[in-house]
Amino acid sequence: MPLTESDVTWVQEPKLGLLGQLYLPAIADGLMTTVGHMFKKKVTELYPEQEPKLPPNYRGVHRLNRDSEGRTKCVACYMCATACPAHCIDIVAAPAPEGWKDREKYPETFVIDELRCIYCGMCEEACPVDAIELTTLYDLTGLSREQMIFDKEKLLSVFDVTTKAGTDPVRTRSGELGPASEPPPAK
Amino acid sequence: MPTVYVNDKPVEIGTQKLNCVQAAELAGVEVPHYCYHPGLSVVASCRMCMVETGDLKDGKVTMIPKVFPGCQTPVKDGTVIVTGDYGKHDSKVPKLPYDPAYKPGERAKKSQADTLEGLLLNHPLDCPVCDKAGECKLQDYSYQYGRSESRLVDEKNTPPNKPHLSSKITLFTDRCILCTRCVRFTREISGTAELQVVGRGHHEEIDVFPGRPLENKLSGNVVDLCPVGALGSKDFLYTQRVWYLKNTDNVCPGCSTGCSIVTDTNKDIVYRLRARTNPDAQGYFMCDEGRWGYHYTRSTDRLTRPMAKVGGTWQPANWTQLLPKLKYAVDEAVLMSPKRVAVVLSPFLTVEEAYALGSGFKKMSDQVRLVLGPVPAVGEDDHYPKDVKGNPVQPTKFTIRAEKCPNRKGVAAVLTQLQGEVIPFESLVPEFGQLSALWFAGGYPNPEWVNDAVKAPHTPPALLVVQDFFPTKLSEAATYWLPATAAFEKEGTFVNHAGLVQTFARAAKPPVETRSELQLAFDLGNRRGLANVAAVRKDVAKAMPAFANLADVKLPTTGKRLELATV
Numbered sequence: 001m002p003l004t005e006s007d008v009t010w011v012q013e014p015k016l017g018l019l020g021q022l023y024l025p026a027i028a029d030g031l032m033t034t035v036g037h038m039f040k041k042k043v044t045e046l047y048p049e050q051e052p053k054l055p056p057n058y059r060g061v062h063r064l065n066r067d068s069e070g071r072t073k074c075v076a077c078y079m080c081a082t083a084c085p086a087h088c089i090d091i092v093a094a095p096a097p098e099g100w101k102d103r104e105k106y107p108e109t110f111v112i113d114e115l116r117c118i119y120c121g122m123c124e125e126a127c128p129v130d131a132i133e134l135t136t137l138y139d140l141t142g143l144s145r146e147q148m149i150f151d152k153e154k155l156l157s158v159f160d161v162t163t164k165a166g167t168d169p170v171r172t173r174s175g176e177l178g179p180a181s182e183p184p185p186a187k
Numbered sequence: 188m189p190t191v192y193v194n195d196k197p198v199e200i201g202t203q204k205l206n207c208v209q210a211a212e213l214a215g216v217e218v219p220h221y222c223y224h225p226g227l228s229v230v231a232s233c234r235m236c237m238v239e240t241g242d243l244k245d246g247k248v249t250m251i252p253k254v255f256p257g258c259q260t261p262v263k264d265g266t267v268i269v270t271g272d273y274g275k276h277d278s279k280v281p282k283l284p285y286d287p288a289y290k291p292g293e294r295a296k297k298s299q300a301d302t303l304e305g306l307l308l309n310h311p312l313d314c315p316v317c318d319k320a321g322e323c324k325l326q327d328y329s330y331q332y333g334r335s336e337s338r339l340v341d342e343k344n345t346p347p348n349k350p351h352l353s354s355k356i357t358l359f360t361d362r363c364i365l366c367t368r369c370v371r372f373t374r375e376i377s378g379t380a381e382l383q384v385v386g387r388g389h390h391e392e393i394d395v396f397p398g399r400p401l402e403n404k405l406s407g408n409v410v411d412l413c414p415v416g417a418l419g420s421k422d423f424l425y426t427q428r429v430w431y432l433k434n435t436d437n438v439c440p441g442c443s444t445g446c447s448i449v450t451d452t453n454k455d456i457v458y459r460l461r462a463r464t465n466p467d468a469q470g471y472f473m474c475d476e477g478r479w480g481y482h483y484t485r486s487t488d489r490l491t492r493p494m495a496k497v498g499g500t501w502q503p504a505n506w507t508q509l510l511p512k513l514k515y516a517v518d519e520a521v522l523m524s525p526k527r528v529a530v531v532l533s534p535f536l537t538v539e540e541a542y543a544l545g546s547g548f549k550k551m552s553d554q555v556r557l558v559l560g561p562v563p564a565v566g567e568d569d570h571y572p573k574d575v576k577g578n579p580v581q582p583t584k585f586t587i588r589a590e591k592c593p594n595r596k597g598v599a600a601v602l603t604q605l606q607g608e609v610i611p612f613e614s615l616v617p618e619f620g621q622l623s624a625l626w627f628a629g630g631y632p633n634p635e636w637v638n639d640a641v642k643a644p645h646t647p648p649a650l651l652v653v654q655d656f657f658p659t660k661l662s663e664a665a666t667y668w669l670p671a672t673a674a675f676e677k678e679g680t681f682v683n684h685a686g687l688v689q690t691f692a693r694a695a696k697p698p699v700e701t702r703s704e705l706q707l708a709f710d711l712g713n714r715r716g717l718a719n720v721a722a723v724r725k726d727v728a729k730a731m732p733a734f735a736n737l738a739d740v741k742l743p744t745t746g747k748r749l750e751l752a753t754v
Contacts, residue, residue, distance in 0.1 A: 077315030078428045093425040104348070104359075105316045105425050128315045 054136040056168070059119045061137040062112055062150070063158035065130065065170060071100070072156060073131035076107040080123035080132055088116035089123060110152040114140060135168040137161075189264035192243060194276035194292075195283050200262065207238050207257030207268050218270055219299065219328045221306075221414045222366040223258035225464075226471035226584075227375055231256035233306070233366050235328065237298040239269040239291070248283050254298045271296035271332065296332070303333040306364045309344040309389065310415075317362065319416030321429040325364065346392055353401035355421055355475065356410060358393060363417035365391050369409035376472060376584050378572025379403040393417070404587060405571060407478040411461050422479050423459045427451075435694035436463060438681045440535065440632075440674035441477035443590040444469050445683030448477070450675050450694035457481050457675050457695055467687050474587045483632045484673045489656050492700035494668040501668065506702060510710050513667060516650050517711060518551070520624035525552035527623040529615055529648075532602065533560030534592035535630040537679025538688075538734065539723040540704040541594075541601040544628055546726075547712025549605050557602050558610045560629065561640030563591040588684055591636070593674065597682035604731045612640055622648035628704055629655035630671040637661055654704065670701040677703050678720040680727075680737065688734070690724075 019025055045052055054060075065073045076093035094108040123132050135158060142148040150158075162168040188199045193214035200210060206229070208218045221233035236257035241250035243265045250267070262268070267283060273292025285291060307329060314320040349358040370382045370393065381401040385394045395401055401409070410420045432451040439446040439460065447465035451458050460481055462473035483489065495504040495512075520528050530548045532541045548555045569587040570579035602609045619625070625648040631637050634657040647664035654669040655662055662668045674681075676697040680690045697703065702710075705718040728738035 075316050076425070078431075079315060082428070082430070095425060103316070104313075 048139075054138065056136065056171070058136040058138065059121045059134040061114065061135055061140050061158055062117075062123070062155060063133055063135050063162060063168075064110060064152065064155040065133060065159055066156065072107065072110075072152065073129050074107045074110060074127075075103055075129055075131070076105050076110075077128060079126040079128060083122040083126035084117075085120060085122065086116050086118050088113040107152060110155060112150045112155065114148045114150055115145060130170075133168070133171060135162045137167075191262045191264075192267045192283060194268070194270060194273050195280045196277065205262050207240065207255070207260045207262055207266075208236050210262045210266070211238070211257065211268060211270060216270055216272060216276075218257045219324070219332065220258055221324060221364060222368060224368055224371075224412060224471070227368060227371045227412075229258050230367060230371070231259040233364065234302045235299060235306075237271070237295050237302065239295050241267040241269075243267050243283065246284060248285050250286070250289055254294050269295060271299045299328075299332045300334060303329055304338070307333065307337065308339050309361065310364065311343060311345070311361050313362075317359075317416040318419050318424060318429070319362075319413075323416060324414040344389060346390075349394065350421075351400065352395055352418075353406055355479070356401060356406060357419050357421055357424065359417050359419065360392050362415050363393055364415055365393070366414060367393075368412040368414070369393060369418060372405075372409055372412055373401070373403070376408070376572055377403045377405040378574060378580060381406075382409070404474050404476065404569065405472060405585060407475045408462065408472045411472075420459070420479075427453055427458050432458060433694075435675075435692050437675060437691045437694055438468075438593065438689045439473060439477040440593040440681070441474070441480050441591065442588040443592060443595060443684040444586060444588050445593055445681050445687065445689060446473040446477060447689065448473060450481075452675070452695045455695040457484060468683060468689065470585065472585055474585070476587065480632070481673075481675065483656060484675065486657075488658075489698075490658075490668060490670045491698040492670060493702075496666055496668075504667075506700075509667070513652065514711055516666075517624060517626070517652075520650055521548075521551045521555060524623055525554035526556075527621060528552075528554075529556045529558055529622055529625050531558045531560045531612060531615070531625065531627045531629075532598050533627075533629045533631065534562050534595035534598050535560075535632075535674070536598055536628055536704055537594065537674075537677065537681060538597040538601060538727060538737075539679050539720055540628070540677075540708060541598045542605075542727045542730070543705055543708035543712065543714075543718075543723050544626075545601055545605045546730075547708050547714075548626070550712065556610060556615075557606050558612055558615050559595070559599055559602055560627070561612045561631075561636055562595050563631070563633070563636035563639075564589045565591050590684065591633075593683070594681045596684065596686060597680065597688075600682065600731065600733060601727075616641060616645065619648055620646035624648060624650040625652070627651070627653045627655070627661060627665075628671075629653060629659075629661075630673070630704070631655060631657075631659070632673070633657075634659040654707070669707070670698065672697040672701055672703045676701075677705065679705075680724065680734075688737070690737070 067073045076091050078091055081089040081091055090111045091107050092109045093105055096103050096106040100106065119134065121134050124134055137158065163170065188201065190197045190199050191210045193211045193216050196214050198210060198214040200213065208220055208223055211218045218236045218238060220236040222230055223236060234256060237254040238257040239250060240255050240260055241248055248267055269291045271292055310325065314326065320326060344361065346360040348360055352358045365384065367384060370384060373382045374380045381395050381399055382393055384391050386392050407420060410418050431453045433453065435450045435452065437448050437450040439448045446469040447463040449461045449463050451461065460478050462471060464471050493504045493506060493509050494501040495509060530544065532545060545557050548557065567589050570583045571585040572580050574580050599609045629637060637659040641660045651665045652667045652669065653662045653665040654671050656671050675694040678691065678693045680688060682688050703718060705720065705723065709718050724737050727734050
């Protein structure tokens with residue numbers, strides 16, 4: 001919709017007085033800010049010796065959560081891969097192994113290309129069973145492209161590392177997000 | 188003309204015998220249904236197609252004060268149908284003179300919502316892991332007609348799954364809504380009656396007799412028929428989510444019935460074939476052999492690049508070097524003695540390919556012989572339904588043909604047009620030694636069919652070019668062995684056993700180093716550029732009166748029946 005004349009308010013810069021034209025009050029004002037900072041708490045961090053403390057909703061490296069029995073929670077529904085705007089998630093589904101009574105389907109492979117990922121967190125939002133989460137691990141490095149393609153074992157190991165270190169407690173619990181994540185019926 | 192009013196819209200039904208669902212479909216109104224299927228008997232058990240009906244007589248509408256299952260209620264002249272979707276009807280259509288107290292569509296809508304709530308009571312919420320999700324009628328209708336929450340306070344029924352139902356099909360018992368389409372299919376179409384409903388009330392389940400699993404040649408159709416994700420094909424189970432699949436209308440190359448199918452592919456890999464409704468070709472169904480018979484295209488034994496025999500061993504060749512050599516060798520053979528050159532066109536080729544190859548060689552010399560490739564026949568035509576003893580029962584509802592190729596009629600028609608006669612492959616086999624060149628355009632999914640036709644090893648012709656998927660007796664003796672393309676990997680036209688012409692589009696790209704038969708015909712016949720199916724189709728239409736309507740590029744997807752006097 002184009003703007004009309006009535007939508008616009010014209011503002012004129014106020015005219016400088018004698019004091020303003022001297023610039024001295026402005027210089028003093030600026031110096032006050034500088035001097036004030038000399039007595040404030042320092043904000044500079046000595047990275048990498050000193051690591052930053054990130055908020056828990058920081059979107060860093062992904063992890064695949066484990067359930068109480070240590071198996072991957074993922075049911076290979078492809079919701080994350082469907083939601084992913086960067087198409088960086090590749091899943092191969094398979095019938096769940098024999099002993100897994102509570103589910104029929106599990107991911108045979110689960111690969112995320114961390115270089116392709118834009119860390120938007122849509123996968124976490126799409127997951128119906130809270131299996132994928134973004135952690136506060138931010139210093140992601142690798143020596144080759146292949147190293148940055150994380151497979152299922154690597155993503156599960158991120159879970160182990162982050163939960164052991166206590167940096168990223170499991171944020172969500174099965175059943176809280178939606179009925180699809182409801183616990184299996186008691187037999 | 189008998190007229191039915193669907194949501195106020197008048198529809199002329201002519202002399203057809205229709206029910207409310209079909210009449211509504213004519214008017215462009217969808218009545219939701221699960222158990223009703225046009226190919227099966229009507230049981231009206233799902234109660235989803237509830238409609239309000241009435242009569243328009245002498246300018247007055249009398250509505251029946253209760254809802255009726257639309258699938259079981261026939262319509263006649265003056266029938267008024269009001270569906271649950273009345274609120275969405277076209278307001279430009281003049282309203283019928285209803286009773287002022289009557290609120291159209293309200294009862295039907297309420298009834299459908301109640302039905303859906305009942306169906307969903309015990310339905311597990313495992314859409315994320317269900318293969319049907321995305322094409323599930325239960326999902327669609329509960330989105331349109333249902334409520335978002337369940338009021339059930341008790342625990343859901345969770346009967347155990349039945350993977351033992353069949354070697355090809357598994358049953359997720361808890362997802363079943365007991366529409367009994369699968370049961371009716373095995374009773375009415377295949378006649379084998381393996382499936383049945385056991386139990387009563389909320390304990391009803393689909394099951395088989397112990398030791399009598401669902402094993403018949405049409406069993407895969409129950410997966411297509413299932414409106415929810417209860418019956419799953421083990422072949423497709425968990426391989427893809429359906430919203431990734433690209434659906435292409437295609438024709439099954441499995442036998443000469445030429446079933447209309449939908450080919451579901453993702454990234455040029457075929458994952459699933461489904462039957463497409465085509466009353467002219469096969470009806471609503473397809474056989475298991477065709478449904479699961481696409482795996483040969485993904486076989487590791489399949490030849491995916493051209494090979495040339497150098498010093499008795501196969502060496503991979505590249506097309507840029509191979510093509511001039513091939514063309515030179517063929518040209519020379521034709522020039523020296525055209526009578527000793529033969530071209531075999533297999534019944535797996537499309538009409539366009541056969542025409543382009545055949546006319547290309549005939550242009551080189553009129554004396555080159557065109558031969559119809561081996562026509563595989565396995566057993567006898569298999570008619571369904573069958574009785575308990577396995578004997579076919581009239582009326583026949585589905586036939587699996589013995590002739591295991593899709594286009595014998597089409598290729599034979601092309602041969603008759605180009606040289607006036609169809610030379611069978613058998614008459615050529617004894618002459619192999621005398622030939623100077625033989626071009627074998629094969630594409631046989633089963634190498635045994637070629638081996639059976641060739642029989643004992645003969646002295647091979649001096650130049651033998653074989654285009655085929657798998658090693659055969661013929662390809663072993665060949666000078667050049669070229670990769671072939673499957674029916675899913677090309678555009679073309681097939682003519683089925685009854686002369687029904689069906690065009691189809693390409694569903695997937697062939698392997699990179701593969702050249703289609705049509706492209707090769709272009710390369711050999713000095714037609715420049717990329718193979719153009721539409722151009723060849725126009726040529727065919729011009730040259731052959733029987734195919735005249737092929738020039739009309741926008742053929743209906745269901746195909747046209749041609750009367751081919753030649754075959």
